[in-house]
Amino acid sequence: MAGGLFHRVGEQDRPRIGLVIDGEEASALEGDTLLVALLTHGTAVRQSEFGDGGRAGFCLMAACQDCWVWTEDGARLRACSTTVQAGMRILTRDVPWPRS
Numbered sequence: 001m002a003g004g005l006f007h008r009v010g011e012q013d014r015p016r017i018g019l020v021i022d023g024e025e026a027s028a029l030e031g032d033t034l035l036v037a038l039l040t041h042g043t044a045v046r047q048s049e050f051g052d053g054g055r056a057g058f059c060l061m062a063a064c065q066d067c068w069v070w071t072e073d074g075a076r077l078r079a080c081s082t083t084v085q086a087g088m089r090i091l092t093r094d095v096p097w098p099r100s
């Protein structure tokens with residue numbers, strides 16, 4: 001997916017790290033939250049499990065649960081309160097619900 005919902009305007013000199021989002025190579029800057037990584041890569045954090053489209057997070061402070069994503073291993077993470085790590089493999093759609 002080319003172009004994201006978020007466009008970085010500052011702090012562009014941190015080291016770049018790689019991750020995989022829905023099987024697609026992506027990158028983020030060291031220290032980014034996973035939510036920032038997802039929204040600089042694409043236009044949604046995840047697809048709603050209720051079929052009502054893309055979600056972008058709401059509270060951005062780990063309270064609303066609108067930003068759940070999964071690792072390929074099945075771990076569920078709040079994107080807004082998880083710091084992105086190099087090599088993360090994240091799923092944002094087509095995830096059987098509920099997962100752990």
Ligand code: FES
Binds near residue numbers: 056060065067079
């Ligand atoms: S955006 Fe609300 S919990 Fe992450």
